[in-house]
Amino acid sequence: MMRKVFSFWLCALLCSCHVLMAQQTIRVNNQWDFLKSDLGGVWEAMRPASEGSPESVPLWQKVTIPHCFNDRDGVDPDVNFYQGPGWYRTNMDIKNPYNNGRTFLHFLGSGQKTNVYVYTQLIGSHTGGYDEWSVDITDAVKNFLQSPEAKRFKGKVPVAIRADNTRDLEMIPSSMSDFNVYGGVYRPLELVYTPALSFDAFHIQATTDAAGNEGSLTFSSSFINAANLKDASLEITLRDPRNQVVKTITQPVALSSGEQQLATLSIKKPVRWSPDQPNLYTVTAKLSSAAGTAEWSGTTGFRHFKFEEHGPFLLNGKRLLLRGTHRHEDHAGVAAAMDDATIRKEMILMKQMGTNFIRLGHYQQHPLVLQLCDSLGILVWEEIPWCRGGLGGPIYKEQARRMLTNMISQHSNHPAVILWGLGNENDWPGDFPEFDKEKIRQFMSELHHLAHQLDSTRLTTIRRCDFCKDIVDVYSPSIWAGWYRGRYTEYKQETLKEIARVNHFFHAEWGADSHQGRYAENPEFFIQQIATGKGADERTGDFALTGGNARASKDGDWSESYAVNLVDWHLKEQETMPMLTGSAYWVFKDFSTPLRPENPVPYVNQKGIVARDLSPKEIYYVFQSYWLTQPMVHIYGHNWPIRWGNAGEEKEVRAYSNCAEAELFVNGKSAGVKKRDSQNFPAAGLRWNVVLQPGQNNIRVVARNGKTTVTDETTWTYQTEKWSKPAKLIVEKENQGNTTLVKVKAVDANGVLCLDAANLITWSVAGNGTLIDDLGTVGGSRKVQLANGQASIRIANNNGKSVVAATADGLTTGLIEL
Incomplete structure (x- = not known):
C-alpha cells in the first residue's frame, strides 16, 4: 500500500516543479576552490601561484556547491562552530547565446553576508542568508574578457565569492x-542567461470562493529590460491539472519600470487544490x-481558506x-547544504507520516521545499528570521523589511x-541594552x-510574543505541556484557555527531546516532581539542563518511551477539540544548535520525529497511527533491543495502528484481539500485558481494517539479571568492508x-x-x-591497523584493535 502512495507522490513531484525556459539556467556546482578564513583582499584569490612559492599559501580545498563551511563543526562536541568569512573561487566558461543578452549569477541562498567579484572587481553584495538574489555580471564579464589579464585565464572568467556568517547584532x-546561523554558499548557485528583454519576477494571484464556483487569476510581472524597449507582445497559456489548455491570452504590453499587471482571467468551477488532492494548474508566459522571445513557466492552484474566530480552520469550505x-534546513554531514534528493526524501517522509501542514522555521527556505509542498499537498507557514534578541536599528529593520518583501515576492x-x-519569540531580549516592548509592537x-500590502490574500502570524498577539491575524502562544512546564495531561486545558484569548489561534511548537535508541520500562518515574496548574508556557532558560523548577526537559530521562507517551496523549486530545485549528510538532528532524552543548548528542536539538540523518524515531509511527489514512501498524519498540524485568512479570506490549x-x-501464541x-x-487501546520469556522473544502483530490486513514483527531479548552501577566498558x-562498526x-x-x-x-582512535x-547523530x-547502556560509531579503516578506545568518567576504558 505504501509503495502505491509513494508512486503517486513521486509522479506529482516530477510533473509540477518550476521550469525556466528560453532563459538558460545552469547550476555551477563543480570546480570550486574554498578557503575557510579571510583573505587580505580579493587579489589573493586571483594572483598567479608558482609551485613552491609563498604565493601558493594559503591552501585551498576542492568543494562542490551547495557547500556549508559548518558542515561538521556545527556539531563538533569540542569547539564552537566557526563564524567568520569563507572564500570560494572558480573560473567560469561564460557564453551567453542571446544577442545583447544579460548574464546573472543567481543565489538561492548564501549565508549570511555575501560579496561577488569578477576578477578583482566587486560586482554585488547581499545581506541575508535565506532569500534568493541575483547579481548582473554582464558588463564585468565583457570588460574582463577585453582586458590584458584575460589571456592568463584562457578565455574563462575568474569569479570569487566571499560568504560571511560573523556575529553581527544588526543582522537577523x-x-x-536556537539554531546555527550557518555560513557558505549552501544552496544552489545558478548561471542565468536572458535575452535583453525578459521576465524578472512573474506573479500569479489565484483566488476562488469557498464553494469553488468561480476562479480568478491575475498575472503581473516586472521585467529585465536592458535594451529599454517600449513594446512587446505577451502570450499566456493556462493548462489544467490534466494538462489540457483552459485558455490562451494574447495581447500587446506597454513596458514600464517596476511591476505591472498584465492580465486577468476567470474560469468556472476550477479544480481545487487540497492536501488530499493537490491539483495544480500550469501557466506558461x-x-x-x-x-x-523570453518564456516563463510555473504552477498555481485554487483554494479557499479561513480561520474561524476561536477556531476551527476551513479549507474549501470544510473543516x-x-x-x-x-522544518529546519539542516542535515547530518552537510548542515544547510542539502541536495535535492535529500530534500525530496525528507518531504516525502513527512507526507507519508500524514502531515498536511508545515511551519518553515525560522527563515525563507529552499524553493524546492515550496514546490514539494505544492505537489505533495502540505499547507505552509513561512517566516522571516526576526528571531529572538530584541529589535535593532535602521540597518536591522531594513533587512527585515527586505527579507519579508523578498519572501512574499519569491513564494x-x-x-x-x-x-x-x-x-519568532520576539519577547526574548538580550542582543541590545534596550528592550522596548512598544518599539517592538510598532515594528x-x-x-x-x-505583508498585507504585498499580499492581500494571506494572513500574518507570529509565535510566542504575547504583547504582540493582537497585531497579527493568527497567533501561536507557547504551550509545552509535559516538557518545559507542567504535565502533558494538562495540554487540553491550557489549549482551550489560549484559544479563548485570541481571535485566531494556532499551536506551533510542542513536543519532547528524545535520545534515539533510549527506552525505559518506567519513563515517568519523575512525574510527581512536576507541579500542575502553573501553566505550560516555556520561558527563557527552560532549555537548560540545570536550574529552575522541576520539568521533564531537565528531570526526565529523554527516552523515546516518554516522547511516545507525550505525543500519543497530545494527538488523542486534539481529536476532542472541534474548535482547534491545528498544531505543528517541533520539530520534524533533529538539528544543530549552539545553545545545547550538554545534550546527549552535543549541540543537537533532539526533539525530531526523525534523527538528523532522517532515520525515524518511534514517535514517527505514533503520528502515522493518528494521521495516515493508508492502513499501517507498528510495534512500539522496534529499536529496543533488550527489555528488562523479573522472570514471570507481565510487560506491556503496544502496537500503534490506524x-x-x-x-x-508472542512467540507464536495469540495474546488476543484488541479494538482501536x-x-x-x-x-x-492496542496494548497487551504479556509474560516474556528470558532471552529471545518473537513479537508479531496483525492489524485489520475490514478485509485489509497489515502486519509487523520484531524480536526482543528479555533480561532478568539485575545489575549494579556501571564499572567498565566492553568494546566489540x-x-x-571499508568501515567497521564499533559498539x-x-x-x-x-x-x-x-x-x-x-x-x-x-570515542577515540x-x-x-x-x-x-x-554528524550530530547517536x-x-x-x-x-549511552542509550540503554550502549552506543556505537563507525570507523573508516583506511587500509591499515587501528585501536579504538571508548572512555567514560569513573569506568574502565574499553579498547579494541581493528
Whole structure:
C-alpha cells in the first residue's frame, strides 16, 4: 500500500516543479576552490601561484556547491562552530547565446553576508542568508574578457565569492537563536542567461470562493529590460491539472519600470487544490520583442481558506484539522547544504507520516521545499528570521523589511502558502541594552501592514510574543505541556484557555527531546516532581539542563518511551477539540544548535520525529497511527533491543495502528484481539500485558481494517539479571568492508549489562583509522550518552591497523584493535 502512495507522490513531484525556459539556467556546482578564513583582499584569490612559492599559501580545498563551511563543526562536541568569512573561487566558461543578452549569477541562498567579484572587481553584495538574489555580471564579464589579464585565464572568467556568517547584532537572525546561523554558499548557485528583454519576477494571484464556483487569476510581472524597449507582445497559456489548455491570452504590453499587471482571467468551477488532492494548474508566459522571445513557466492552484474566530480552520469550505510539523534546513554531514534528493526524501517522509501542514522555521527556505509542498499537498507557514534578541536599528529593520518583501515576492505563487510569519519569540531580549516592548509592537505592526500590502490574500502570524498577539491575524502562544512546564495531561486545558484569548489561534511548537535508541520500562518515574496548574508556557532558560523548577526537559530521562507517551496523549486530545485549528510538532528532524552543548548528542536539538540523518524515531509511527489514512501498524519498540524485568512479570506490549483492530502474537501464541479506540490511552487501546520469556522473544502483530490486513514483527531479548552501577566498558566490532562498526556496552563488576546507564562516552582512535563523526547523530558523534547502556560509531579503516578506545568518567576504558 505504501509503495502505491509513494508512486503517486513521486509522479506529482516530477510533473509540477518550476521550469525556466528560453532563459538558460545552469547550476555551477563543480570546480570550486574554498578557503575557510579571510583573505587580505580579493587579489589573493586571483594572483598567479608558482609551485613552491609563498604565493601558493594559503591552501585551498576542492568543494562542490551547495557547500556549508559548518558542515561538521556545527556539531563538533569540542569547539564552537566557526563564524567568520569563507572564500570560494572558480573560473567560469561564460557564453551567453542571446544577442545583447544579460548574464546573472543567481543565489538561492548564501549565508549570511555575501560579496561577488569578477576578477578583482566587486560586482554585488547581499545581506541575508535565506532569500534568493541575483547579481548582473554582464558588463564585468565583457570588460574582463577585453582586458590584458584575460589571456592568463584562457578565455574563462575568474569569479570569487566571499560568504560571511560573523556575529553581527544588526543582522537577523540573532545569534541567540536556537539554531546555527550557518555560513557558505549552501544552496544552489545558478548561471542565468536572458535575452535583453525578459521576465524578472512573474506573479500569479489565484483566488476562488469557498464553494469553488468561480476562479480568478491575475498575472503581473516586472521585467529585465536592458535594451529599454517600449513594446512587446505577451502570450499566456493556462493548462489544467490534466494538462489540457483552459485558455490562451494574447495581447500587446506597454513596458514600464517596476511591476505591472498584465492580465486577468476567470474560469468556472476550477479544480481545487487540497492536501488530499493537490491539483495544480500550469501557466506558461511568452514575451516576444525585438530582443527575441523570453518564456516563463510555473504552477498555481485554487483554494479557499479561513480561520474561524476561536477556531476551527476551513479549507474549501470544510473543516480541516491542520496536522503539522516544522522544518529546519539542516542535515547530518552537510548542515544547510542539502541536495535535492535529500530534500525530496525528507518531504516525502513527512507526507507519508500524514502531515498536511508545515511551519518553515525560522527563515525563507529552499524553493524546492515550496514546490514539494505544492505537489505533495502540505499547507505552509513561512517566516522571516526576526528571531529572538530584541529589535535593532535602521540597518536591522531594513533587512527585515527586505527579507519579508523578498519572501512574499519569491513564494507567493505557491498555493500551499497560507501564512506569512513575521517573527519568532520576539519577547526574548538580550542582543541590545534596550528592550522596548512598544518599539517592538510598532515594528511588528509595520511588518503586518507591509505583508498585507504585498499580499492581500494571506494572513500574518507570529509565535510566542504575547504583547504582540493582537497585531497579527493568527497567533501561536507557547504551550509545552509535559516538557518545559507542567504535565502533558494538562495540554487540553491550557489549549482551550489560549484559544479563548485570541481571535485566531494556532499551536506551533510542542513536543519532547528524545535520545534515539533510549527506552525505559518506567519513563515517568519523575512525574510527581512536576507541579500542575502553573501553566505550560516555556520561558527563557527552560532549555537548560540545570536550574529552575522541576520539568521533564531537565528531570526526565529523554527516552523515546516518554516522547511516545507525550505525543500519543497530545494527538488523542486534539481529536476532542472541534474548535482547534491545528498544531505543528517541533520539530520534524533533529538539528544543530549552539545553545545545547550538554545534550546527549552535543549541540543537537533532539526533539525530531526523525534523527538528523532522517532515520525515524518511534514517535514517527505514533503520528502515522493518528494521521495516515493508508492502513499501517507498528510495534512500539522496534529499536529496543533488550527489555528488562523479573522472570514471570507481565510487560506491556503496544502496537500503534490506524486499523480497527489488532491481534498480538508472542512467540507464536495469540495474546488476543484488541479494538482501536483513539481515546483509550495509550496506543488507542492496542496494548497487551504479556509474560516474556528470558532471552529471545518473537513479537508479531496483525492489524485489520475490514478485509485489509497489515502486519509487523520484531524480536526482543528479555533480561532478568539485575545489575549494579556501571564499572567498565566492553568494546566489540563488526567489520563492514571499508568501515567497521564499533559498539560499546557499560557493564557492572559482574559483567551484567547496565540497561539504564546513560554515561557520556568519548570515542577515540589511534592508527590508520578515522572516526566517522561530527554528524550530530547517536552513531555519529565522538561524544555521546549511552542509550540503554550502549552506543556505537563507525570507523573508516583506511587500509591499515587501528585501536579504538571508548572512555567514560569513573569506568574502565574499553579498547579494541581493528
